[in-house]
Amino acid sequence: MSQIKLTSYGATGEVTGSCHLLEVNHYKILIDCGLFQGDEENYWKNWREFNFCPEELNAVILTHAHLDHCGRLPKLYDQKYKGKVYATDATRQIAQIILKDSVHIMYEKSAKHRLKPLYSTNAFNQLNRLWQTIDYYQPQPLNSKISFTFYQAGHILGAAIVEIKVENQTIIFTGDIGSENMPLVQNIDYFDRADYVIMEGTYGNRNHEDKKIRNEKLLEAVKRITIKNSTLLIPLFAVERTQDVLKILNDYYESHLDFNVPVFLDSPLATEATRIYQRHLNLLNAEAQETLKTDRDIFSFPHLKITSHIRQSKQINSVPPPKIILAGSGMAEGGRIIHHLARYASRPENNILFMGFQVPGTLGYKILNGAFAFDYYNKSIAIKSVVGQIDGFSTHADQNELLKWLGKFTGKPKKVFLVHGNQEILEEFSKIVKKNLKITAEVVKNNHSIILK
Ligand SMILES: [Zn+2]
Structure with missing residues (x-):
């Protein structure tokens, strides 16, 4: 009989740094090896030894x-891990562009603080040799006793729930659980049984606004700036949120061919991510497949302009309103959106529309919560535009959806382990799980081993 041990080294009582080790006797499987993000203090945790x-x-x-x-x-590669990194192909491709995008920020920060870079350029390049892509629903043996299978997580393109089978035991790692009825990704898969579930609980304490109004809210903002002859700024996350918004705008523009307000996709990363979506159309949900029957490119429509080069980005300034600008970053912490905010935020006729939760401390959070001005290269820019937020594009399941997913197990798990959430939220959610579903849920502690069997 095998001994199975779980130890989490990240995303314990917080939402970043996902890193979980599953040991089956002496066989060691690491599930995720993510970056700690957020404030400086959290970011420097990445430099600690594993x-x-x-x-x-x-x-x-x-x-x-x-x-x-x-x-x-x-960093794993730098520290002599030379084995395989298993992922879906979409995950591999998106991870490559996301890592590439993050490298220069990492180098800048480490240089500024006179620290050795978190990892070498060589490790970043060599990592590409380790990928082993696996399709959904294809069991992958790791050795004679252990295998795993990817299932739909409904979170972003390529995201997977990992079901690991060890002899007669089933252990499920949810990764991030998606919200239902998203514009593009398929809904999450349900499971009949598992012995243990390691589950995320980001929104274990709250529910999202009704999804039905999200498209209307977006299109209302589009119509408003058209009438006002003004500019709509949408700070966007490059992956999933951008493609969701493009799909909704695509459907609107394709069915209103006389509507000619230009849309600028002003984010090289989002543009690259969109190309990956275009290469994985088979992974999209039934609604998107339906649109694809009559519209072969659901991310491209009349009056959409891709501004990859910085020169093209600057030229947006000279385009008369009305116009719509989609740019990163999603929480206005960097990227081209900053320059657009500096140019447009002080005009009351303009609109700034955030597509989801803004982390406290970010510029997005400050603007959304009524900041009067922000600092742009030592110049104070007044914020007078109409500011709004659409919650319905969240890529994370809310409390009801998390409970619904867990409630679908007919053979109840022996225990659920909660990760990837604020400590208080996870504690609150564990009580709700016990009360509503009669399943024991434990909030995972950092660097604390749990013997599953
Ligand atoms: Zn995620």
């Missing part, structure tokens, strides 16, 4: 391509 020996790992499985799940993979 509490396990990367060289001794037998396999690494990546649930999805967000940086807080994949951001420390090159």
Whole structure:
């Protein structure tokens, strides 16, 4: 009989730095190796030594391509992990562009603080040799006793729930659980049974606004700036949120061919990510497949302009309103959106529309919560535009959806382990799970081993 042990080294009582080690006797599987993000203090945690020996790992499985799940993979390579990194092909491709985008920020920060870079350029390049892509629903043996299978997580393109089978035991790692009825990704898969579930609980304490109004709210803003002859700024996350918004705008523009307000996609990363979506159309949901029957390119429509080069980005300024600008970053913490905010935010006729949750401390959070001005290269820019937020594009399940997913297990798990959420939220959610579903849910502690069997 095998002993199975779980130890989490990240995303314990917080939402970043996902990193979980599953040991089956001496066989070691790491699930995710993400970056700690947020404030400076959290970011520097990435420089700490791993509490396990990367060289001794037998396999690494990546649930999805967000940086807080994949951001420390090159560091693993630097520390002599030369085994496989298993992921879906979409996850591999998105992780590559996300890591590439994050490298220069990492180098800048380490240089500024006179620290050795988190990982070498060589590790970043060599990581590409380790990928082993696996399709959904294809069981992958790791050794004679252990295998795993990817299922739909419904979170972003390529995101997977990992079901690991060890002899007669089933252990499920949810990664990030998606919200239902999204414009593009398929809904999450349900499971009949598992012995243990390691589950995310980001929104274990709240529910999102009704999804039905999200498209209307977006199109209302589009119509408003058209009437006002003004500018709509949408700070966007490059992956999933951008493609969701493009799809909705695509459907509107394709069915209103006389509507000619230009849309600028002003984010090289989002443009690259969109190309990956275009290469994986088979992974999209039934609604998107339906649109694809009559419209072969659901991310491109009349009056959409891709402004890759910085020169093209600057030329947007000279385009008369009305116009719509989609740019990163999603929380206005950097990227081209900053320059657009500096140019347009002080005009009351303009609109700034955030597509989801803004982390406290970010410029997005400040603007959304009524900041009067922000600092742009030592110049104070007044914020007088109409500011709004659409919550319905969240890529994370809310409390009802998390409970619904867990409630679908007919054979109840022996225990659920909660990760990837604020400590208080996870504690609150564990009580709700016990009360509503009669399942024991434990909030996972950092660097604390749990013997599953
Ligand atoms: Zn994620």
